[in-house]
Amino acid sequence: MRVILPAGTTETALIDGISAAGASPDLMEHTPSADVEILAYGKPTMAPVTPVSPNGCPTPAAVTRAVREVIDFDVSVVDAGLAQPTGAPTVGLGVEPGADIRNTVAVPDAQAIFDRAHAYGASLPDDELLVGETVPGGTTTALGVLTALGEPAGVSSSLPKNPIERKRQVVDEALTASGGSAGSFDGRPIEAIHAVGDPVQATVAGIAAGALESGIDVTLAGGTQMVAVATVLRHAGVDAPLSIATTSFVDREQGDRLGEACYRLNCALTVTDPGFDAREHVSMARYCAGVAKEGVAMGGALSLVPDDRMEAVLDRFEAVCGRLGIEDEDDGNGSGNGNADDPANSSPEDDRAP
Known part of the structure; x- marks a missing residue:
């Protein structure tokens, strides 16, 4: 089994009130780079931050x-618009960070x-793939794409209280700026990403489409961000069997909406x-309290674990x-590492993401 992890950034994450990916914009843009280092090496190497929230919840990359x-x-790891370098080896597809x-x-x-991601996905020799993502601001861009395509729009958050109304306001402003409206991009999914999405979405969708067309089984490893990618694929006419694997934390927050979207x-x-x-452990308690929930292919990776090895x-x-x-x-202050200046994990859920 191979895990493909597109990692990138979008200036959307810098909008006040939507992302738990970090208190400092200068540190936030390092989060995806640190995530892929943790996945590759077990800890950050080149990245100057450890993606841990001020209350002690580590990035899903740790899971x-x-x-x-x-x-x-x-x-x-696919460089899908990283704003900062990473010490992990990456596949370069010439992707730049996304704009607000x-x-x-x-x-x-x-x-x-x-198109480039499609060619990469089609070239892979694997029989099965898990495709994840890491991108701060990713649930807001997911909401943007879902709304633009006219699909029922509900997304998760890495925050215990999802700032969904703030995200909807941002999406409304984004659609107005692009000359669109809810549903006006129906059947034009790449144009929807062009207008109100992020480069990680285009990369994940391209890899998945190319792999599926080559007969590779694809599981999108993530939550509501991957619902947005699946929606892009279906609007693009990709009708091959497709799976989504996520965590109970996303499922609990979304209730019936997640299952209904997949159906x-x-x-x-x-x-x-x-x-x-x-x-x-404080980190597990934070996840149970609703922080983070998903990201960095966490749900997909967990789905691979036999029951007798979960302990x-x-x-x-x-x-x-x-x-x-x-x-x-x-430590009594809600912090598991005593460093309240570290960026919150993004999760692609945090907005970074489910």
Whole structure:
């Protein structure tokens, strides 16, 4: 099994009130670069930050890394618009960071990105792929694309209280700036990304489309951001069998909406509960409290774990947290690492993402 992880950035993440990806914009743009280093090496190497929220919740990259240390899988990181360099090896497709979706154009070369990613996906030798993502601001851009395509729009958040009304306001402003409206991009999914999306969406959709057309089984590893990608694929006429694998944290927040979206898109849905509530580690408690929820292929990676090895994954997750400097108990201030200046994980959910 290979995990493909497109990683990128969008200036949409810098909009006040929508992202938990970091208090400082200068640090936030390093989050995807750090995520892929954690997945590749178990800790940041070149990135100057560890993506951990001020209340002690580590990036989902730590969970995905823990799974990798238990069951092992191949990883290919795709530079899908990184704003900062990473020490992890990457596949370069010539992708630039995305603009604020409130600009006239969010992803100027969306079609070219999709085409290059399609060629890459079609060239892969694998029988099965998990395709994840890491991009701060990703649930807001997901909402933008879903709204532009006229699909029922509900997205998750890495915050316990989802700032959905703020996201909708941003999307309304974005559609106005691009000369569109809700549903006006129906049947034109790449144009929707061009107008109000992000470069990671174009990359994930292109890789998935190319792989599916080559007969490779594809699972989109993530939550509501991957619902947006699946919607792009269906609007693009890709009707091959497709799966989405996410966490119980996203499923709990979304209720029936997630299953209904997957049914509408003819996507199989796998939801995995990692059993964090059985442990007392501060990081697991933060996930159970609704922080982060998903991202960096977390749900897809967890879906690969046999039931009798999940305890080993939890043990490794605690070890990875220790490596990242996160203590195993709360310090009384809600912080597991005592550094309130570290960027919150983005999750692609946080907005970064589900």
